[in-house]
Amino acid sequence: MTDAASRALAAAAAAPADIAAAAAALEAGALVAFPTETVYGLGADAENPAAVAKIYAAKGRPQDHPVIVHVAPGADIDYWTSEVPDAARALVQHFWPGPLTLILKRNTHIPDAVSGGQDTVGIRCPSHPVAMQLLQAFKGGKGGVAAPSANKFGNVSPTTAQHVRDEFHDEVGQGNVIDSVLDGGSSQVGIESTILDLSRLATHGPVLLRPGHISAQQIADVIGVMPRQPDQAAPRASGTLESHYAPKAPVALLPTGDIEKTLAQLKLQGRCAALIHYTPFPGAHPNVALPAEPKGYAYGVYAALRAMDQQQVELILVEAPPTGDAWLGVNDRLRRAAFGSTGIIERFLKT
Ligand code: TXA
Numbered sequence: 497m498t499d500a501a502s503r504a505l506a507a508a509a510a511a512p513a514d515i516a517a518a519a520a521a522l523e524a525g526a527l528v529a530f531p532t533e534t535v536y537g538l539g540a541d542a543e544n545p546a547a548v549a550k551i552y553a554a555k556g557r558p559q560d561h562p563v564i565v566h567v568a569p570g571a572d573i574d575y576w577t578s579e580v581p582d583a584a585r586a587l588v589q590h591f592w593p594g595p596l597t598l599i600l601k602r603n604t605h606i607p608d609a610v611s612g613g614q615d616t617v618g619i620r621c622p623s624h625p626v627a628m629q630l631l632q633a634f635k636g637g638k639g640g641v642a643a644p645s646a647n648k649f650g651n652v653s654p655t656t657a658q659h660v661r662d663e664f665h666d667e668v669g670q671g672n673v674i675d676s677v678l679d680g681g682s683s684q685v686g687i688e689s690t691i692l693d694l695s696r697l698a699t700h701g702p703v704l705l706r707p708g709h710i711s712a713q714q715i716a717d718v719i720g721v722m723p724r725q726p727d728q729a730a731p732r733a734s735g736t737l738e739s740h741y742a743p744k745a746p747v748a749l750l751p752t753g754d755i756e757k758t759l760a761q762l763k764l765q766g767r768c769a770a771l772i773h774y775t776p777f778p779g780a781h782p783n784v785a786l787p788a789e790p791k792g793y794a795y796g797v798y799a800a801l802r803a804m805d806q807q808q809v810e811l812i813l814v815e816a817p818p819t820g821d822a823w824l825g826v827n828d829r830l831r832r833a834a835f836g837s838t839g840i841i842e843r844f845l846k847t
């Protein structure tokens with residue numbers, strides 16, 4: 497964990513009364529937003545299809561996109577799944593609570609609603625203290641909370657309670673679409689969980705559907721097999737859509753060597769471009785400097801994208817991070833944030 501992340505965690509506090517009220521709201525079929533170590537989630541009782549439907553409506557998310565079920569530490573995964581390979585048990589043992597989601601065959605009594613009709617279920621046990629307290633309070637620790645990231649479909653995921661409120665404005669508050677937002681400070685990891693598909697292990701082996709903080713290598717170290725990249729037949733995951741995690745302003749990724757020249761050209765055209773960078777560019781403004789190492793970068797990247805949108809810039813230039821395994825999660829999110837913006841700099845310079 498980065499220093500900034502540990503400070504944020506130390507500051508994280510949700511009063512026991514708030515946790516109890518949030519658990520009761522979930523049990524009553526309402527939506528509650530809550531912090532996890534990756535990003536904030538928008539939760540509903542996973543076994544209540546009407547409650548899960550409210551998540552889709554609030555997010556504007558297509559009905560056939562499955563959501564992840566969050567469970568308390570020590571939860572019985574056999575309750576949710578019909579087939580748990582040894583590899584899954586080993587990973588649970590090693591990485592839970594933590595930012596790893598496993599896709600497994602869904603148990604027959606688990607509603608279709610959580611998995612968008614697929615015969616699998618995504619399940620994870622988050623490590624944020626507030627999330628763990630909430631999951632322990634909800635149905636006495638025996639329930640599951642279905643929760644996608646607490647943002648409108650396609651937008652940047654929230655890493656603070658304020659980000660969630662900024663996404664949903666007056667939809668938050670008792671009697672509204674979202675009953676409450678539990679505040680747990682800044683999410684320590686900052687990008688969404690690693691998703692590993694183990695539902696077709698015998699035929700396809702382990703498949704990495706979304707890279708994250710827990711790397712393919714770390715998974716291989718535990719199960720003895722390196723996960724593969726997804727192919728066409730892999731299950732749908734909205735986090736694997738080409739365009740996702742996108743701020744309002746277009747995003748362009750640029751090599752370090754092109755930045756100064758591009759900024760100068762855009763300025764000449766009177767364009768308001770912002771820069772997100774990890775090497776120093778003293779003249780750049782508005783800008784956010786992120787740490788030049790992948791964990792610290794991931795911790796800050798979504799907040800940086802949101803900050804740029806708040807300043808209403810026309811274009812967000814992002815210094816392309818290094819490649820390499822440790823940067824995979826960050827590069828994956830930035831590539832999707834930038835999808836659709838190909839040629840944007842040229843267009844800005846022409847007009
Ligand atoms: O870190 C995270 O995973 C955060 C926090 C809140 O836990 N959640 C999150 O949820 O990122 P969401 O819904 O924004 O992204 C979950 C991804 C989606 O791409 C979804 O399609 C995929 O997980 N997913 C969930 N269940 C699945 C399943 N049964 N099969 C395939 N993909 C699944």
Ligand code: MG
Nearest residue numbers: 644645653735
């Ligand atoms: Mg999401």
